[in-house]
Amino acid sequence: MNKELKSFLDTVSDRNPNQPEFLQAVHEVAEAIIPFMEQNPKYKNHKLLERMVEPERVVMFRVTWVDDHGDMQVNRGYRVQMNSAIGPYKGGLRFHPSVNLSILKFLAFEQVFKNSLTTLPLGGGKGGSDFDPKGKSDNEVMRFCQSFMTELYRHIGNDKDVPAGDIGVGGREIGYLFGQYKRIQNEFTGILTGKGYSYGGSLIRPEATGYGNVYFTKSMLETQGDTLKSKTILISGSGNVAQYAAEKAIELGAVILTMSDSSGYIYDKDGIDGEKLSFIMELKNVKRGRIKEYLDEYPEATYHEGKTPWNEKGDIAMPCATQNELLKEDAQALVNNGCILVGEGANMPCTPEAIEVFHKNKVLFSPGKASNAGGVATSGLEMSQNSMRYGWTSAEVDEKLKQIMNDIHEACVTYGRDESGYVDYVKGANIAGFVKVADAMIAQGAV
Numbered sequence: 251m252n253k254e255l256k257s258f259l260d261t262v263s264d265r266n267p268n269q270p271e272f273l274q275a276v277h278e279v280a281e282a283i284i285p286f287m288e289q290n291p292k293y294k295n296h297k298l299l300e301r302m303v304e305p306e307r308v309v310m311f312r313v314t315w316v317d318d319h320g321d322m323q324v325n326r327g328y329r330v331q332m333n334s335a336i337g338p339y340k341g342g343l344r345f346h347p348s349v350n351l352s353i354l355k356f357l358a359f360e361q362v363f364k365n366s367l368t369t370l371p372l373g374g375g376k377g378g379s380d381f382d383p384k385g386k387s388d389n390e391v392m393r394f395c396q397s398f399m400t401e402l403y404r405h406i407g408n409d410k411d412v413p414a415g416d417i418g419v420g421g422r423e424i425g426y427l428f429g430q431y432k433r434i435q436n437e438f439t440g441i442l443t444g445k446g447y448s449y450g451g452s453l454i455r456p457e458a459t460g461y462g463n464v465y466f467t468k469s470m471l472e473t474q475g476d477t478l479k480s481k482t483i484l485i486s487g488s489g490n491v492a493q494y495a496a497e498k499a500i501e502l503g504a505v506i507l508t509m510s511d512s513s514g515y516i517y518d519k520d521g522i523d524g525e526k527l528s529f530i531m532e533l534k535n536v537k538r539g540r541i542k543e544y545l546d547e548y549p550e551a552t553y554h555e556g557k558t559p560w561n562e563k564g565d566i567a568m569p570c571a572t573q574n575e576l577l578k579e580d581a582q583a584l585v586n587n588g589c590i591l592v593g594e595g596a597n598m599p600c601t602p603e604a605i606e607v608f609h610k611n612k613v614l615f616s617p618g619k620a621s622n623a624g625g626v627a628t629s630g631l632e633m634s635q636n637s638m639r640y641g642w643t644s645a646e647v648d649e650k651l652k653q654i655m656n657d658i659h660e661a662c663v664t665y666g667r668d669e670s671g672y673v674d675y676v677k678g679a680n681i682a683g684f685v686k687v688a689d690a691m692i693a694q695g696a697v
């Protein structure tokens with residue numbers, strides 16, 4: 251490791267003890283940016299990276315709510331406002347028992363670069379709680395959301411910070427959060443995205459992260475003169491991102507072999523087609539069931555308890571569940587089985603060691619901050635529509651999403667292509683994301 255990189259990472263590590271996910275995200279960015287700054291001295295002497303790793307503000311608060319048995323429950327809430335150089339803080343809320351400061355800081359840090367890549371004026375933030383919506387009644391989820399927003403409302407605003415969904419926060423939660431904000435502030439503004447269509451949401455926002463990932467994959471394949479037609483795809487997760495990545499990939503002629511949840515994965519050798527996917531959507535979004543119940547309807551599939559899908563044979567892998575879900579040995583298994591492309595739908599799902607295996611074997615690899623940016627980009631479009639008090643059609647939003655994903659792909663190629671023609675999308679995404687934020691920070695002085 252180069253001396254400057256090591257010294258920078260040592261300092262970040264000393265200042266942020268016990269935050270492994272945050273350090274992992276910072277390491278990946280610094281590895282690309284420090285050499286870039288060497289070659290572009292205008293970015294030196296502004297302490298840009300040192301400032302970027304320091305959140306502008308972190309809010310941590312108690313969330314007290316009463317469960318269905320009348321017992322008081324206490325959770326912890328957070329909002330990490332990472333960087334507002336190019337726009338109001340923007341990024342999702344995660345409700346999951348694993349949520350802690352390290353995870354939210356890594357997500358907020360990634361969000362800064364991702365949001366810059368979208369070409370829209372969006373700063374970066376992330377928040378959430380260690381509350382687990384699984385197994386809770388709708389009323390419990392509502393009471394939790396109301397209590398969470400009763401503190402959060404004072405820190406957000408449509409020109410200040412605009413949260414959205416992430417793991418454990420979907421349409422139901424956004425509705426309850428929005429309702430409580432409106433009640434407290436007595437105003438109807440676009441302070442959250444991912445809203446229901448009847449109260450200011452954008453068409454295509456629910457689909458956008460998954461669709462965007464597939465559009466990005468399509469562009470990567472096109473650089474090799476290839477297409478998605480008949481490609482076999484291994485998907486992990488069965489939530490929002492996984493479902494709509496599957497939907498778009500099926501539409502473009504690919505064959506989805508696997509989907510998963512935190513208990514295990516299903517493998518369907520005949521492919522998960524549109525009808526089978528509708529079953530999964532109903533199972534996950536309405537019944538809130540487990541992926542293994544797929545076999546109740548489609549017994550010819552197999553279920554693998556406690557396992558991830560990466561040992562199966564597939565042309566493409568799309569990890570769409572959570573961070574660090576694809577390890578070095580998984581990457582090696584994918585390579586050995588002929589995988590040619592990995593498109594991250596989740597945030598940081600592949601470990602650094604796994605990414606190294608992909609790069610060594612010239613597998614096309616896109617980091618989540620590029621390939622899953624369609625979600626936040628469409629949130630940006632939702633904000634624009636709210637400001638205009640106007641709504642675009644599905645076709646209009648989808649067209650803008652395609653254009654944005656195409657532009658992100660181009661930016662990654664510009665900064666990531668090496669002499670052999672291979673594109674290092676990690677390097678490309680980090681540098682392209684950095685440049686816009688860095689220029690804005692330099693222009694705004696010592697803030």
Ligand SMILES: NC(=O)C1=CN([C@@H]2O[C@H](COP(=O)(O)OP(=O)(O)OC[C@H]3O[C@@H](n4cnc5c(N)ncnc54)[C@H](OP(=O)(O)O)[C@@H]3O)[C@@H](O)[C@H]2O)C=CC1
Pocket residue numbers: 415416417418419420459487488489490491492510511512513570571572573575595596597622623625626
């Ligand atoms: N929603 C969005 O617009 C965006 C989401 N992302 C990222 O995509 C990923 C998925 O988010 P999303 O689909 O919205 O979330 P959902 O809550 O809708 O779905 C999450 C899926 O991942 C699984 N999962 C969650 N945690 C774990 C874990 N620790 N181990 C194994 N599986 C797990 C869940 O299984 P189970 O139900 O068993 O927990 C579920 O199938 C996250 O990394 C998120 O940050 C990125 C950009 C935008």
Ligand SMILES: O=C(O)CCC(=O)C(=O)O
Pocket residue numbers: 340341342343361364412413414415416443597622623625626627629
């Ligand atoms: O839509 C948004 O604002 C946030 C989406 C998100 O959380 C993400 O990109 O990881």
